[in-house]
Amino acid sequence: CYKLPDHMTMEEGALLEPLSCGVHACRRAGVRLGSKVLVLGAGPIGLVTLAAAQAMSAVQVMITDLVQQRLDVAxxxxxxxxxxxxxxxxxxxxxxxVREIMGVEPDKAIDCCGAESTTRLSVFATRSGGCVVIVGMGGAESKVPLINALVREVDIRGVFRYCNDYPAALALVASGKVNVKRLITHHFDITETAKAFETARHGHGGAIKVM
Structure with missing residues (x-):
């Protein structure tokens, strides 16, 4: 258990769990001052990964998605x-x-989708000697351009949730470096619990995080 500082809300505390996923992904990728990061997927985990990468001083963070509305939020x-x-x-x-838009090849790619198409893009887009981290979980098997990664020495790393990342996530929110409240799009009363779950499940009204 981790005690929340007095100035933090319970809503911010609830969002430490997804933020910890983003922190762990960025740590696994080795994001640091000057990193150029490609994030694949602008869902909740992609957005907290974006926030974590910014907090870790990445100079560029590009994000992709299938839905323009999510990209507008990003x-x-x-x-x-x-x-x-x-x-x-x-x-x-x-x-x-990606290279044309960023002006460089990203040195870190973090796949928050786990789809075969995004995993392939992660490998092809990352610069030689860079690192790909796969956060999203797709099917049991996936075709990956492994030889492309091997000859260019692109590391491919897996992630499963987080590992001792709550303290860092808590510090980022408490210090104001990450504002997780911007991810909250909907509020519901306790009597509207079923509606809240349906909204979160289907993404009604551009839902990101529902409280």
Whole structure:
């Protein structure tokens, strides 16, 4: 258990769990001052990963998604670049677009989707000697351009939730470096619990985090 400082709300405390996932992903990727980061997926985990990367002093954070509305939210939260993609797009062509938009190849790619298409894009887009971290969990098996990663010495690392990252997440929120309250899009009374779960499940009204 971790005690919340008096100035933090219970809502902020509730969001330490997803933020810890983002912190752990960035730590696994080795995000640090000057990093250029590609985040795949602008859902809740992608957005907290964006926030964590910014807090760790990444100079560029680009985020991709299938839905423009999510990218608009990511832009408001500080993403330096966004890219609307389609699941049927060629990963190698998208990697070229990433390089064109960022002006460089990202040295870190964090896949918060876990779909085969985004994992492939992660590998193709990352610079030689860079690191790919797979956060999202897709199917049991996936085709990955392994030889491409091998010859370019791109590390591929897995993530399972978080590991002792709550203290860091708590410090980021308590210090004001990360404002998780911006992720809360809907509030419901206790009598509206069923509606709240349905809203969160289906993303009604652009739902990100529902309280």
């Amino acid at each position: 832009k408001k939260l500080g993403a330096t670049h966004t890219l609307l993609i389609d699941k049927d797009d060629c990963a190698e062509d998208l990697a070229k677009k």
